[in-house]
Amino acid sequence: MQEVETADASGVTPAYRDNLEHILDELRRIELMLRMNIERSRAEHPGGPNDFPGLYISEDEVTSILRSPLCEDGNAVCPEQGAGPLQKITSEIEARKLASIRKGRQLRLPFLAGTFRLEPFDVDVLLICLACELDIRFEKLYSYLQNDITRKRPTIDLVLKLLCGDQVSRLSSFEVFSRGSPLLSNHLIYPLEASQDAGTTLISRQIRLDDRILGFLLGSDEIDRRIEKFSRLIYPAKSAPELSVEGSARVILKDPAGRNMITYFHGPYGTGKKTAAEAACGKLGIPLLIIDSRGMAKDDPFDTLVIALREALLQGSAVYFDGFDTLVNERDASGARSILRQLDTFPDPVFLSGSIPWEPPGVLAAHGFMSIPFPVPSFELRRRIWESLLGGVVGNDIDVTSLAGKFKFSGGQIRDAIFTARNIAASGNGGTLSMDHLYRGCKAQSNRTLSSFSRRIMPRYTWNDIVLPGDMEKQLREISSHIKYKAMVYSDWGFDRKYSIGKGLNVLFAGPSGTGKTMAAEVIANDAGLDIYKIDLSGIVSKYIGETEKNLMKVFNEAETSNAILFFDEADALFGKRTEIRDSHDRYSNIEVNYLLQKIEEYEGIVILATNFKKNIDEAFLRRMQFSVDFPPPEEGQRERIWGSIFPKETPVDDGVDFGFLARIALTGGSIKNVAISAAFMAADDGKIVTMEHIIRALKREFQKIGKLWTPDDFGRYSDFVK
Known part of the structure; x- marks a missing residue:
């Protein structure tokens, strides 16, 4: 052990060299208390049984322990000297603590006392619990004083005997061990569970020092193991980078009354909520403890909250709860108030974040409260973020x-998309970043939860695959241009500020089955580089009142972050005409249609409706369509083009196939596709290439399937194939 500093010639009390020297000095004081108590016990109960070795602590063993001082190498204090030595060592410790503070030396026990507002009695309780954690001989002395070999930790009774001089002070000190006391409310100590402790009364319960407090007193700054998996401590730079977020400018740290703020940031992932909190802490010059609230919700959120706030106090940091809205349930207002009251006890700034707006259910006593929205960046800001994060490399094909x-991303999503794109590029040949890599990176960041009410379609068709009349193809290309230049028109040209609703793109495709409506939707999605989701109407429409609206709300809310095209096939089942109200069923059906009209107007994404019966669509929906494209059955020239391109180049097709004859048979594009596939399977079964015979036989099956009347004469010179 190092030599203890002593007062110099001028009588100036030396400071402690470090924290551990102070802890050892305090334990020396606790040891003296124990010595005095043991001698008093011996005087009151001289002698003792020695017939049961191992079942109790013998007098000889205690004497042996007392001959070897526990917390110093020599200079043991004789308990016979009374209270004088205890007062002396206490005064010396206080003087050295003051000297250490003047020299700016950090002593953790005084820090703990000041942070959690502990009285000297509370500090002594901590030290009594600490002693047996550091030296096993204290366990034996505690067992001896408690006359129970199994009780190796101090009970409340033992603590009161050591620290209280009479019965009145013992009774008045019971509140130190109440649930609301600083020691227990901050989880500095805790009584052992009944299963671990035979004591059934309060006074006979053993108490233990919390592991994190033990580590802290000994110099550890590791985050409490109970929250380490979902928390991290960061040290923001004082000169934080310029924030590219639209809500950060409103962050304030104190309210007009000078109180610290509880600030709630709400908005989608990656909009800069955490960055704003880091910048605020950077200005204050304090660290920031970031807690993932979803990890807290797995256990008791309130107890975990206490531990998290305690950790922030130990680290001298502000605290940021990510995903805080997962902890507060609108249906559990009392739970939310309890959490808020606990947050209100924290003396430093508190930052909360969530995805939805939220207001506290009550008034705060010690903090002000502010709710700040963090929206997805505007088009112009998104463009600047893309340029900045790409490092100015925006040449070649990168637009x-x-x-x-096309992608209404937050700054964080843009960063993640570029990271993913670079990884995709690195895994390919050459590693040069391309627009295709960026599109794939963007799709990886889009919300995929739409799959609960939809099926994702992988768009494969291109403009070369679709055969339409000239004006119809022109309409489809105008739709693609609308998608491409939407941000420019609304943001750069000011239409966004002029209109509050109706800024989405709503398209109606109408025509008989098989005329190319789904293919056209895929072509548009492929051209735009966007995903397309086919909405499952059977899963949305419910016979239960209110369920359909709830499902629709879920679809449109999820679609806001999907950056995908919503495709409602057979839309007349959901977008049908409102009817005259004759009963409650009609009334609720009309409510569903009205709700859908509202969501269509509010939604800023892309919606494509497809119907076989345009006349069944409610006129209110038709008025809200920017484009309405009719898909008639193909004419003979168009059918011939379809036949000419229907077979993949890998398919062996006989040169004698008469596409001109096939084009004269009135079929939709969908039926032609069915015939081609069926003919290919017949050819494969025959072990031959696709011939006219296979196609005619497949035509016969298609006619039978769609209920079209036919005679062998309809097949002209190929009629022998169907006889």
């Missing part, structure tokens, strides 16, 4: 304007 317009 940041297109990316900013």
Whole structure:
């Protein structure tokens, strides 16, 4: 052991060299208390049984322990000297603590006392619990004083005997061990569970020092193991980078009354909520403890909250709860109030974040409260973020304007998309970043939870695959241009500020089955580089009142972050005409249609409706369509083009196939596809290439399937194939 500093010639009390020297000095004081108590016990109960070795602590063993001082190498204090030595060592410790503070030396026990407002009695309780954690001989002395070999930790009774001089002070000190006391409410100590402790009364319960407090007193700054898996401590730079977030400018740290703030940031992932909190802490010059609230919810959220706030106090940091809205349930207002009251006890700034707006259910006593929205960046800001994060490399085929317009991303999502794209590029040949890599990176960041009410379609068709009349193809290309330049028109040209609703793109495709409506939707999605989700109407429409609206709300809310095209096939089942109200069923059906009209107007994404019966669509929906494209059955020239391109180039097709004859048979594009596939399977079964015979036989099956009347004469010179 190092030599203890002593007063110099001028009588100036030396400071402690470090924290551990102070802890040892305090334990020396606790040891003296124990010596005095043991001698008093011996005087009151001289002698003792020695017939049961191992079942109790013998007098000889205690004497042996007392001959070897526990907390110093020599200079043991004789208990016979009374209270004088205890007062002396207490005064010396206080003087050395003051000297240490003047020299700016950090002593953890005084820090703990000041942070949690502990009285000297509370500090002594901590030290009594600490002693047996550091030296096993204290366990034996505690067992001896408690006359129970199994009780190796101090009971409340033992603590009161050591620290209280009479019965009145013992009774008045019971509140130190109440649930609301600083020691227990901050989880500095805790009584052992009944299963671990035979004591059934309060006074006979053993108490233990919390492991994190033990580590802290000994110099550890590791985050409490109970929260380490979902928390991290960061040290923000004082000169934080310029924030590219639209809500950060409103962050304030104190309210007009000078109180610290509880600030709630709400908005989608990656909008800069955490960055704003880091910047605020950087200005204050304090660290920030970031807690993932979803990890807290797995256990008792309130107890975990206490531990998290305690950790922030130990670290001298502000605290940021990510995903805080997962902890507060609108249906559990009392739970939310309890959490808020606990947050109100924290003396430093508190930052909360969530995805939805939230207001506290009550008034705060010690903090002000502010709710700040963090929206998805505007088109122009998204474009600047793309340019900045790409490092100015925006040449070649990379079009940041297109990316900013098609993907309504936050700054964090843009960063993640570029990271993913670079990984995709690195795994390919050459590693050069391309627009295709960026599109794939963007799709990886889009919300995929739409799958609960939809099926994702992988768009494979291109403009070369679809055969339409000239004006119809022109309409489809106008739709694609609308998608491409939407951000420019609304943001750069000011239409966004002029209109509050109706800024989405709503398209209606109408025509008989098989005329190419789904293919056209895929072509548009492929051209735009966007995913397309076919909405499952059977899963949305419910016979239970209110369920359909709830399902629709879920679809449109999830679609806001999907950056995908919503495709409602057979839309007349959901977008049908409102009817005259004759009963409650009609009334609720009309409510569903009205709700859908509202969501269509509010939604800023892309919606494509497809119907076989345009006349069944409610006129209110038709008025809200920016484009309405009719898909008639193909004419003979168009059918011939379809037949000519229907077979993949890998398919062996006989040169004698008469596409001109086939084009004269009135079929939709969907039926032609069915015939081609069926003919290919017949050819495969025959072990031959696809011939006219296979196609005619497949035509016969298609006619039978769609209920079209036919005679062998309809097949002309190929009629022998169907006889």
